[in-house]
Amino acid sequence: MPFIPHTEQDIKEMLAVIGETSIEALFDEIDDHLKIKKPLSLPPQLTEMELSRFMQERAQKDLAGLCYIGAGAYEHHIPAAVFDIASRGEWMTAYTPYQAEASQGTLQLLFEYQTMMSSLMSLDSSNASLYDGASALAEAILMAVRLSKQNQLSRIFIPRTVHPHYRDVVRAITQQQGIELVEVPYDVKTGQISVTELKTLAKEGMTALVIPQPNFFGILEEVDLLTDWAHAAKAKVIAVVNPMAMALLKPPGQWGTMGADIACGEGQPLGVPLASGGPYYGFLCCKQEWIRQLPGRVVGRTIDLSGKPGFVLTLQAREQHIRRAKATSNICTNQGWLVTASVIYMSLLGPNGLRQAALTSHHHTSLLRESLATIKGVRIPFQAPFFHELVVQFDLPVDVVLTELMRYHIQAGFNLRKTYPELGEALLICVTETKSPDDLQVLAKSLCDVLKKCVAVVSAADHSGSQ
Amino acid sequence: MPFIPHTEQDIKEMLAVIGETSIEALFDEIDDHLKIKKPLSLPPQLTEMELSRFMQERAQKDLAGLCYIGAGAYEHHIPAAVFDIASRGEWMTAYTPYQAEASQGTLQLLFEYQTMMSSLMSLDSSNASLYDGASALAEAILMAVRLSKQNQLSRIFIPRTVHPHYRDVVRAITQQQGIELVEVPYDVKTGQISVTELKTLAKEGMTALVIPQPNFFGILEEVDLLTDWAHAAKAKVIAVVNPMAMALLKPPGQWGTMGADIACGEGQPLGVPLASGGPYYGFLCCKQEWIRQLPGRVVGRTIDLSGKPGFVLTLQAREQHIRRAKATSNICTNQGWLVTASVIYMSLLGPNGLRQAALTSHHHTSLLRESLATIKGVRIPFQAPFFHELVVQFDLPVDVVLTELMRYHIQAGFNLRKTYPELGEALLICVTETKSPDDLQVLAKSLCDVLKKCVAVVSAADHSGSQ
Amino acid sequence: MSKLIFEQSRQGRSAAAQCPHTASYSPSIPSHLLRQDTPLLPEVSELQVVRHYTHLSQQNFSIDTHFYPLGSCTMKYNPRGVHRLAALEGFLKRHPLSLDEASQGFMACAYELQELLKEVTGMKAVSLTPMAGAQGEFAGVAMIRAYHASRQDMLRDEMLVPDAAHGTNPATAAQCGYRVREVSTDSNGNVAIEALRAAVGPHTAGIMLTNPSTLGVFEQHIQEIADIVHEAGGLLYYDGANLNAILGKVLPSQMGFDVMHMNLHKTFATPHGGGGPGGGPVAVNDRLIPFLPIPRVTKRGDTYHWLTAEDCPHSIGRLSAFMGNAGILLRAYMYARLLGKEGMQRVAEFATLNANYLLARLKQAGFTLAYPNRRATHEFIVTLKNEAKTLTIHALDVAKRLLDYHMHAPTMYFPLLVPECLLIEPTETECKETLDAFVDAMVQIIEEARHHPTLLKDAPHHLPVRRLDEVKAARELNLVYRAKFNDDVS
Amino acid sequence: MSKLIFEQSRQGRSAAAQCPHTASYSPSIPSHLLRQDTPLLPEVSELQVVRHYTHLSQQNFSIDTHFYPLGSCTMKYNPRGVHRLAALEGFLKRHPLSLDEASQGFMACAYELQELLKEVTGMKAVSLTPMAGAQGEFAGVAMIRAYHASRQDMLRDEMLVPDAAHGTNPATAAQCGYRVREVSTDSNGNVAIEALRAAVGPHTAGIMLTNPSTLGVFEQHIQEIADIVHEAGGLLYYDGANLNAILGKVLPSQMGFDVMHMNLHKTFATPHGGGGPGGGPVAVNDRLIPFLPIPRVTKRGDTYHWLTAEDCPHSIGRLSAFMGNAGILLRAYMYARLLGKEGMQRVAEFATLNANYLLARLKQAGFTLAYPNRRATHEFIVTLKNEAKTLTIHALDVAKRLLDYHMHAPTMYFPLLVPECLLIEPTETECKETLDAFVDAMVQIIEEARHHPTLLKDAPHHLPVRRLDEVKAARELNLVYRAKFNDDVS
């Protein structure tokens, strides 16, 4: 019996102690007609060997060459040590560290995480993780609303330069509490938040402004200006950032005169594999003064009976298991294991390695940008500083281009057709340190080929059509 | 500097303590002209990321479909837990357990290994591993020679049904000590040791007889008969066996009336991957009375200062680090980590699982044998009981058949052309539990296709030649 | 406490094999957008990192090292094979936004998991996207809200929650904008039916229940409850955290639930990772299908496709940027395949056998049960209220002392209803000898309480730290390491 | 001691997901060839296995958890990336007898490793097949024998070995049929030249040397030694176990050696696995090339091929069934690629810096050096002969006490020449703080020896066991568990 250690003898002895003769008798408090009568329709049990072969075949189907898709999930090199260590049973199969004395490993690691993440954001405090970047943004908004409870208004400004899926998640989560979301358009020339439109919209009041850095297009926002402006308007500033980029770019705590109030985002770039979208983890940092409104677990340093330092979960009065309906969030299970991986990742890269990874990604994106700019049929719509993503436009349908490039074992990017139809046939391409300059030449060359071929086909079609 | 933690500051401080100003000065006892002057011609340093990509490409080249090659290295399913646990740093990066108190993990595991292996062989004792199966056989022979020192003669009978590479290794190692190796032919009908020839050869004396089970052809030898006969001739019996088969077949300690004296072989089938041939491990078991001639490390149970049980390396007086030129072997570093994997493997499979794996391998081989027997152009030369390997003969060149089958993503077996030319175009095929009955049908079908195609080509060639 | 990784840092040190060697690039970014200071990440060697985090790990209890009878948490064996296979390159490298044609492997698994979960719950449709139980609850309650709204039934602003419920239940209801009304429990651990009747009305949006409840007993009036709530126009939410107790034996749909979540990190054996991740798929009956969160996977012919907002205009929307905790879904799927038809109901059977055996033995050993007239389900509660009086020890002391016996403590912060409670859940993957050893330890500890109470009061004694001061932690918040920069350069 | 896995066994229990479910087959094998009894393998669940071997592992010291300054063993960091990449499916699944066209990935690595090792030794050809240092020695000495035989020089039956040599050297010479003649060492740790001159003659087959020697010093008369032995018609064997000390700085070929082995598990950072595996490639100068063991890899055009017996009729033959410890070769190759041109000589430089720093600090702290006038190489020897007299403690006591300080003991069973010796090798991958902590511990321990000598005598105190009785182990041999079968069924 897979995973069940009971021998016939064990079962007999155990039932004897209980005073029953069958396991079935132990279910006698359950109304008979509630019980399942006919066998479930499930596939037969597999051995690990059978499962391995089956899953290998499945996994094989999803290997599709070099990946230039970014759009919120980024491929970086993950040192082997990261998951070799994080997969140790002691990390992976531990529960939430409620019994602090039996969980000093996890607790110390989380304390180290809080330190790393707040320092990366240049803010005072960090929680111990939320589900993912999108839900972290939703929690940050709920937090900002709680912080601004006095003024009744819940009007959150969320620019269109924020990841469209993040905006979807924010909508799904905050609409339950009747929070108003105001979408701010972007400047079509720069791909940045349109400050003019922002000012117009803000006239009716603003609880908080969300500022992405880099934004969904890979473009850098004018964070100092926006932060100061929002603070002047008495709004909170919520930064939603790529944490790896913060090794290179000005971090939220240093934006403008006062710094952002809350920073959140997706932790995935820091050592978590793409893996179909999860498990990743959301991070959330804030100024010290807002700590009691922070959702999620927090670890604090303390001492033991004999005066030795140690760590515990703290500020639990914010949490659902104590405060129940009045908790700062309903979150319980979080994404601890990914934080484990991330802490090991950040330790291995250190401040310089992380900066190098960010810088290399940026630099390679610059290289690609230059070479794509020379290709006929490719346009680059936004002229503004960028990090490691890039919007390009074609005359041909993006989906055709993408499908054609798959034959070259290239996943060229994210199709913007559905989420930003106003951009026409547009593609979002991401380059990280995992792509070498040679790879980029192959990409440019393949794209050239594909565009030529497609134009030929289209014009042939036109031609035959016109006959 | 990869793997070197020294900062500039560290170097300065350390040199100051030493009283030097450069690292180079620390090499001042070495004659200058011995030192390397011009830079070594080596490839530039890679990052782990670069190395990963490079090695992935290399590894990719060696993926070549389902593997039916056996011939001394066998593909079995290895539960994920085996290397997940064995790769823990505490197992993998420990040294030989000379400091017993700091090595109880390794020592207890080795004690458990000795127990498992001697029980599997039905012998009293086991060492803690040798390099591989072939060198273990050489060590077993040297041991038998030491056991028989009194009678001066060193005449070891080694049948041609023993793995040809094992015979090569035995020759390379034992010839240094002038030991005579007598090759015993096999019966062409059964593929078993020829008892008639054996008896003739033995007239001039015999120190020990090596008995393989199963033999290189996958055929089972008549071990009871051979053992009793050798013992009657006052020779020692050395069994060289597939350890997985011993869950199903009569183990060496139970052969004949007295049992084999020494059993050795390749541990690889017990949880070690094919991996291009190594690292594997050799095992060696013997009767209690021969223990002081056993080569290699041995772990014993003892107690500590407070009377608690614990484990140490023992009988070290046999070993090179104590006995030097008079040691039972020169072996020092052995194959401990593979033993770790093997112990975890054997624990997971247990007596029933191991028997099931052996039985399934045997059964699937029977299935294949039956279906191949019906294919035109395939002959099965040996009629005798077998374990999980099978010799087949073709009318066409084996190398052509093998190359053709590669196109079907099948590695069909080991070509016997070079090592047993007398068998003609013969192939040794192995089937383990990793191949399903469906796989076997694909193999049979593919072979059919290939044979047909090749015959057509050959006869077309004949035809065109005869014109 | 081990030295913090920051305390091992030295300026200029690095795990150099991990740094892209491109130091010379200068970014094409205006300087006012660049970072000027250096974040406080450690500068250490690869060996230091490996040694530090290996060492820290050894200071944890975990399933792989300890018996972990933590009630409500279902700490069962997490198969290594499943973990390994979830890390196949094809799965790890798949981008969540890859085209469907490059995703059929993953999507097939997700689809089949949806089907599997439908089968074991009796529900009509499943969405896999919630990332833990609490997010599953959120999805469920949001669907209840959307359902009432779709019927213009706008007055329902109250969610019923038994007082025994897990904290996430009321927290979720509140997060969804509901007022929470607690319903009391009777002396047998069932919902007090009269209290329920008194509570329902036109303002009732629904009730959140787990069955077996967090008191370790099966809710015997479940059908009556369902009728009462349904008649009042409310819906029934099933908190599936305790599904392990009934897996393959009872269908939540059959008990009358309209919507539920599952905890894959409990019932489906995905590892808990020292806090997460989990997986909290939601399952619904027919009337709630339109509201399920996206994305879901559907099958047309031989290929799998995503159902998105366009396909599901009434969906409550997206709860994660991509597809929830995809890797956890894969793991749960594989676990289900390893169990198969033959193994599914054994989960509940042997979890129940283990719990009832442990209950019987502890009872024989003189321990007091919170609900002495009830069967254990997959878990049960011991109350130490007597011992608290006679021996002046607390459940907390026993819990801490158990750690010295190399066993994780049962749950004691919860449920709040029972004084000095130990909620004990052995799970089906533990063997009889381990359960016996637990009983022995408990008996021994009570013996110690009689003769050496400080052994309990000051416990644990044999762990890396002694008992920790939680009050100090909360009073004098110390949440991040502040580098004394002079220390950093030795 | 943890319970043995056998003591956790119960008849009929299994890790069922690992058993092929084909119980019903009956083998087509005559019954007298079948096994009738059941071997004593444990019957346990998968969780029990995982827990037991996880638990046991935690009772080990290892590089990943402890500083391990074990002289002669070069316990440096074993990069995790290298381990991971050696486990790529293409490598793990490749059968050693796969056709060349399905093996070009592995063969390319093996070929390039041969080339790399030629470059760092200055030798002319390399065979990778020996499976550890001792087998490399065997190959080397067998080649020396083959060389003399090929010249009909049959009287050479003696191998010279310095008295300081590692035990494998004389053991190997004996295994190759040579008589061993020891050569003494002078007071500076060099070979005593006069003794050498007295020993050589027409019976001399060669000399086995390691440089730096196992005394932690560089053999200063190496060229004179080479000349003496060569003039006598003998060959020079280089025991490359200490190559870490000179990697990228000095070529063994330049010192006059004819043949050598390397220890990949030392110099090239492959993990030692609690005893092995290792890798012991041999490298030779021109005149020994024909005798190299097979198989080797050669390159023709763009493809790689095996050199086998047919290509190398004078080869000493095969030493392993296949290609030695192939996976270790891959690891060493990858490590060399991570170091690259830039990193190779840093190994020797920083290993030497660390050793000399530790030597200087220990000397300042009052410890006695075995060779006080000499530089440390990558290692050095402290002798506690003074402390043994004045404080009546032994090197063994200090070694055991160091374990309590969470540091592995230096080598003390060897070299036999120096009384109360501690052979200390920190390696280049340890940082200064660790070395400082080691000095602090040593100082503290000597302090303890003054005031609480039993702290040393009875050490260790904080490990899973106290000091173990080796004499009892050897006298009352207890080498396997004998089941008390009654115990087995509880």
Ligand SMILES: Cc1ncc(COP(=O)(O)O)c(C=O)c1O
């Ligand atoms: C009864 C019960 N309900 C809900 C939850 C919440 O699930 P999660 O932690 O996955 O969010 C838990 C988890 O501990 C639980 O035990």
Ligand SMILES: Cc1ncc(COP(=O)(O)O)c(C=O)c1O
């Ligand atoms: C100096 C020296 N020579 C030879 C050897 C033998 O090498 P191996 O253990 O790899 O056989 C060792 C190993 O400890 C050694 O230190």
